[in-house]
Amino acid sequence: DARVTQTPRHKVTEMGQEVTMRCQPILGHNTVFWYRQTMMQGLELLAYFRNRAPLDDSGMPKDRFSAEMPDATLATLKIQPSEPRDSAVYFCASGSPTGDGYTFGSGTRLTVV
Amino acid sequence: GQQLNQSPQSMFIQEGEDVSMNCTSSSIFNTWLWYKQDPGEGPVLLIALYKAGELTSNGRLTAQFGITRKDSFLNISASIPSDVGIYFCAGQAQGAQKLVFGQGTRLTINP
Numbered sequence: 451d452a453r454v455t456q457t458p459r460h461k462v463t464e465m466g467q468e469v470t471m472r473c474q475p476i477l478g479h480n481t482v483f484w485y486r487q488t489m490m491q492g493l494e495l496l497a498y499f500r501n502r503a504p505l506d507d508s509g510m511p512k513d514r515f516s517a518e519m520p521d522a523t524l525a526t527l528k529i530q531p532s533e534p535r536d537s538a539v540y541f542c543a544s545g546s547p548t549g550d551g552y553t554f555g556s557g558t559r560l561t562v563v
Numbered sequence: 564g565q566q567l568n569q570s571p572q573s574m575f576i577q578e579g580e581d582v583s584m585n586c587t588s589s590s591i592f593n594t595w596l597w598y599k600q601d602p603g604e605g606p607v608l609l610i611a612l613y614k615a616g617e618l619t620s621n622g623r624l625t626a627q628f629g630i631t632r633k634d635s636f637l638n639i640s641a642s643i644p645s646d647v648g649i650y651f652c653a654g655q656a657q658g659a660q661k662l663v664f665g666q667g668t669r670l671t672i673n674p
Contacts, residue, residue: 454605454648493606493651493664500660541605545660551596552662554605 454544456555463562468530471558474523474540481545482525484510484550485515488538496540499525532562534539564606569652569665577673578642584668585636585648592654595628595635596662600649609650610637647672 451522455474463469475482483498497507497517507517514533519525539559545552569586576582580640586595594613598606610621612628612635619626625638639646649669653662 483661492666495661498661505660543605548595549655549660551608551611554598554607556603556605 452553454542454553454555456540456542456558458558459556460559461561463560464534465533465562466531467562468528469532469536469560470560471527471540471560472543473525473527473544473555475525475542475544476546476553477523479544479546479553480522481547481549481552482519483543483545484525485541485543485554486538487541487557493541496527531562532560534562537561541561564565567652567654567663567665568667569608571668572666573669573671575671575673576642578644580642582639582642582646582670583636584652585634586652586654586665587634588654588663590631590656591632592663593632593657594655595626596653596655597624597626597635598651600651600667602648606651638670642672642674644672646670 457472481500484496486494496510499519502519516528539557541554541557543552543554567586572665596611597609600606610626615632616630617628622639649667651667652665655662
């Protein structure tokens with residue numbers, strides 16, 4: 451089965467540290483999304499890319515968050531410096547050019563202490 | 564911005580019962596999707612709907628795309644223990660890439 455791979459699965463870090471989360475989209479998928487999930491806010495869209503170009507990152511706090519796609523097989527989400535309120539599960543999802551739904555990864559559970 | 568209201572927020576049912584949940588929107592969507600999330604995993608696509616009025620089944624799951632294009636429902640018949648999880652609706656507007664998600668319905672099944 452084709453799947454979206456996210457690393458790491460879990461990350462515990464101290465406040466102020468840099469955090470980098472990685473995502474390998476499904477081969478052939480040209481759209482990549484980053485979502486954040488918390489109990490209070492549910493699933494929030496942070497940013498997404500199409501054909502590696504950023505289309506919308508309005509959901510992302512710009513001062514500390516950055517998202518990139520250095521190549522078609524890798525998307526990264528970086529937080530610098532991290533804060534306790536960033537604790538959440540971060541999901542990457544990828545979509546095919548035909549647009550028939552998106553496939554989510556298993557997520558990165560981030561805890562900032 | 565676009566918002567989806569999903570209800571109920573949680574359901575506690577007996578095994579074997581049927582389940583119904585729905586989503587409504589303040590704006591029109593061209594695609595409705597239903598996802599299920601198991602603990603510790605990402606949401607998994609259950610059913611995709613592309614046309615107003617469309618009724619689609621996937622095993623014991625049935626979903627419909629509302630005629631107004633502002634709502635959708637998901638039914639699960641004869642629930643079993645593995646149906647436990649959080650169900651999310653998601654809408655996609657015409658020409659948009661991103662999905663707007665509902666807040667989820669948490670389903671708990673008593674054996």
